[in-house]
Amino acid sequence: METIAAIQEEIVEEFDMFENWVEKYEYIIELGKTLPMIDEKYKIDENLIKGCQSRVWLHTQHNNGIITYTADSDAIITKGIVAILIRVLSNQKAGEIAIANLAFIDEIGLKEQLSQTRANGLVSMIKEMKLYALGYQKQIK
Amino acid sequence: MIDVGKIRAQFPVLHQKVNGKDLVYFDNGASTQKPQVVIDALSYYYSNDNANIHRGVHYLSQLATDKFEATRGAVQAFINAKNSCEIIFTKGTTDSINLVANGYRSMLNKGDEVIISEMEHHSNIVPWQMCCKVSGATLKVIPILDNGDLDMEAFKNLLSEKTKLVAITHISNALGTINPVKELIALTHKVGAKILIDGAQATPHTEVDVQELNVDFYCFSAHKMYGPTGVGILYGKKALLNELPPYQGGGEMIKEVSFEKTTYADLPQKFEAGTPNIAGVIAFKAALDFITNLGIDNIAKHEDALVQYATKQLSTISGMQFIGEARKRAALVSFNIAGLHPYDIGILLDKMGVAIRTGHHCAQPIMERYNVPGTVRMSFGVYNKKEEIDICITAIKKAQTMLA
Numbered sequence: 383m384e385t386i387a388a389i390q391e392e393i394v395e396e397f398d399m400f401e402n403w404v405e406k407y408e409y410i411i412e413l414g415k416t417l418p419m420i421d422e423k424y425k426i427d428e429n430l431i432k433g434c435q436s437r438v439w440l441h442t443q444h445n446n447g448i449i450t451y452t453a454d455s456d457a458i459i460t461k462g463i464v465a466i467l468i469r470v471l472s473n474q475k476a477g478e479i480a481i482a483n484l485a486f487i488d489e490i491g492l493k494e495q496l497s498q499t500r501a502n503g504l505v506s507m508i509k510e511m512k513l514y515a516l517g518y519q520k521q522i523k
Numbered sequence: 524m525i526d527v528g529k530i531r532a533q534f535p536v537l538h539q540k541v542n543g544k545d546l547v548y549f550d551n552g553a554s555t556q557k558p559q560v561v562i563d564a565l566s567y568y569y570s571n572d573n574a575n576i577h578r579g580v581h582y583l584s585q586l587a588t589d590k591f592e593a594t595r596g597a598v599q600a601f602i603n604a605k606n607s608c609e610i611i612f613t614k615g616t617t618d619s620i621n622l623v624a625n626g627y628r629s630m631l632n633k634g635d636e637v638i639i640s641e642m643e644h645h646s647n648i649v650p651w652q653m654c655c656k657v658s659g660a661t662l663k664v665i666p667i668l669d670n671g672d673l674d675m676e677a678f679k680n681l682l683s684e685k686t687k688l689v690a691i692t693h694i695s696n697a698l699g700t701i702n703p704v705k706e707l708i709a710l711t712h713k714v715g716a717k718i719l720i721d722g723a724q725a726t727p728h729t730e731v732d733v734q735e736l737n738v739d740f741y742c743f744s745a746h747k748m749y750g751p752t753g754v755g756i757l758y759g760k761k762a763l764l765n766e767l768p769p770y771q772g773g774g775e776m777i778k779e780v781s782f783e784k785t786t787y788a789d790l791p792q793k794f795e796a797g798t799p800n801i802a803g804v805i806a807f808k809a810a811l812d813f814i815t816n817l818g819i820d821n822i823a824k825h826e827d828a829l830v831q832y833a834t835k836q837l838s839t840i841s842g843m844q845f846i847g848e849a850r851k852r853a854a855l856v857s858f859n860i861a862g863l864h865p866y867d868i869g870i871l872l873d874k875m876g877v878a879i880r881t882g883h884h885c886a887q888p889i890m891e892r893y894n895v896p897g898t899v900r901m902s903f904g905v906y907n908k909k910e911e912i913d914i915c916i917t918a919i920k921k922a923q924t925m926l927a
Contacts, residue, residue: 403542403874408925411867435882435897436866456896457864458926459871495870 386478389470390486397490406491407459414462420454431503431510436460438503442514447522449476449515453507463495463504471511476522479515484508525817525825527908533558533813534906544876547911552696552724552855552902553880554746558813561750564806576801577775577792591801594808595791598756601811602741603732606761608790612799615755616723617646619742620690622757622794623719624650626767627688633659635687638716640665640673640702641892642695645885647721651690660687667892671698671847679710686716693725697884697898698847699830699855701729708738717763723747727904728826728854730819733758749904750810751803757794764790771796822905826854829903829912836916840923846898855902857884860919863926865897871922877915 400406424441431438436457443450451472455461470486471479487493496505531537536556539546548556568590574583576591592607599607613619631637637651637660655662663686665678673691682689689711694701704720711718719740722731726743733741740763745754759767769776769787773796778786787793814822833856837843842861859865869881882897883890890897901915 404925407871407874411925435869436864437896457866459867 383473386470386474386482390484393466393470394486394489410462410466411458412462413465414455414458414460417461417465419461419465419468420452424452425454431506436503438464438507440507440510442511444476444518447475447477447518448473449479449518451511455503459495460504463492464507466492467504467508467511476515476518480512480519482512525821525905527825527906530558530817531906531908533560535559535562537906541876541878542874545914547877547914549877549879549901549903549907549911549915551727551904551907552747552884552900554752555727555749555904556906557751558749558810560809560813561806564809565751565802568802568805572805573802575798587801587805590805590808591799594804594811597808597811601731601815602726602756602758603734604758605734609758609761609764611757611759611764611791611794612804613742613755613757613794614753614800615746616721616742616744617650617755619740619755619757620647620719620721621650622770623740623742623759623767624654624690625770628654628657629768630766631655631658631660631687634685635660636663636681636683636685637661638663638665638678638681638686638689638691640678640691641667642671642673642698642700642886642889643690643692644696644721644723645887646723647690647692648888661685664888665691667700667889671695671700671849671852673700673702673707675703675706678707682710682714682716684714686711686714689716689718690721691718692721692723693731694722694728694853695847695849695886695889696724696855697886697889697900698849698857699852700847700849701725701851701853704738705736708736712737724853724855727814728819728823739763745803745807745810748807748810749813750807751800753800754803754807761790764794767794769793769796773797817905823853825905826903826907829907829909830854830856832909833901833903833912833915836912837919840916840919842923846893846895855900857898857900859895859898860923863923865895865899867926868899868919868922871925872915872918875914875918875921877918879915 425439429439429441436455438455440453451468453464455464534556572587574587576588595607595610598610663681666674668674693704708718717739720738722741722743727748741758743756746752776788776793776796778788844859846857865881880900
């Protein structure tokens, strides 16, 4: 299993190759379009993270201390960023997720996507992902 | 005639690059930029005149008070109110509506009805829901037609002797619909009810004469009129404001205070508890002068031409779906592009230096009415020009290609 830090490094390297914002966003859009990320049956209100503008659904499962996330969004760019977050945090140990430092977001120039005014549900999504991991940890203790 | 070049020169904020591109600012419906005269007035006040108003006997306090009251006079003239005491300074339109809705909590009873419309901003929905919850009154909603016009027949049917208050927007922030306020007011008065008009989107674009309209309450914000943020106006007929209980208690709004009994100040101070946004109010006069000097009719004509041009250019984009095509529209165009989420469009336009608004525009019921998660909204100000629309259209087409 690759560590969260190693995956982040990989992503930063990938993003370094983009010459400009157009390439970067084309890549994110591509991710958003190609990844089928959540089973339709999980696109329910309980899994909905309400952002002001775009909606995000997050479904969580755990198996032997490993947490798996699947998610979706009605906006493509949001979905693309969600895909990146899942690549970093999904299939990792709960303890690792709970303490993960997601500095890569800043490094790949997507911090703007997480500002309060964007209100795209991503900030809440990260919070939910970490909270779930924390909650799981407490439960097994 | 509007000389856009000359006007633009007065707005420092417009002359900057965003993400490496010349800024195109099409979010005027949310807040307009400020001309140098307004910025200077704010700075001048803090540099030369700063003191609390209506209290001190000293020179600066008198000076600040005079200037503060001069704005009240300017607002009175701007909307042609009969008395200057009918102009109440608030924090903004939202605050103005809350002031009235809060007062009506104790003036309404079970069985009374308040009517709003389906196209209201949350600011003209939630205060009335709160008012009805406390007073036991019932909230009724006028539906809109598919084109974004108010369903006048439905409104007439909703009106009855039970109706105590009607609260409707003058111009819809989400659709641009200009409502027939004069007719709405006359119909409301026929059943003996009072009417509040949310004029936040109207005062920057249309002449408003409160006496001619015979409106009971009219609310608007300075920051959508090239003025400072944190300054709003509540106009109310004197007799109605006298009836309305005070909103907030505190300094300035009292005549005499003892622990047994407090008597309230006369209008307008009765509704102006606490130290107001003195600098903002004073600078608002510069914004009103700015509008008056240009002429509101000239501004309207200029913006109408922009709306028409934008509509025409947007029509060339495949999958274009205009949201709201009311017969009379003002200063904004709201739309979606088939298959695209407004949020995605907004993000990519921002990357190209174009500031537009996406989302539900704080009017979720109307979005639900059209069954859309939100819209893309271009809203214009007096400093916008056709060339900027061209830039925006090119940017939209590029975003469309990227997202396709």
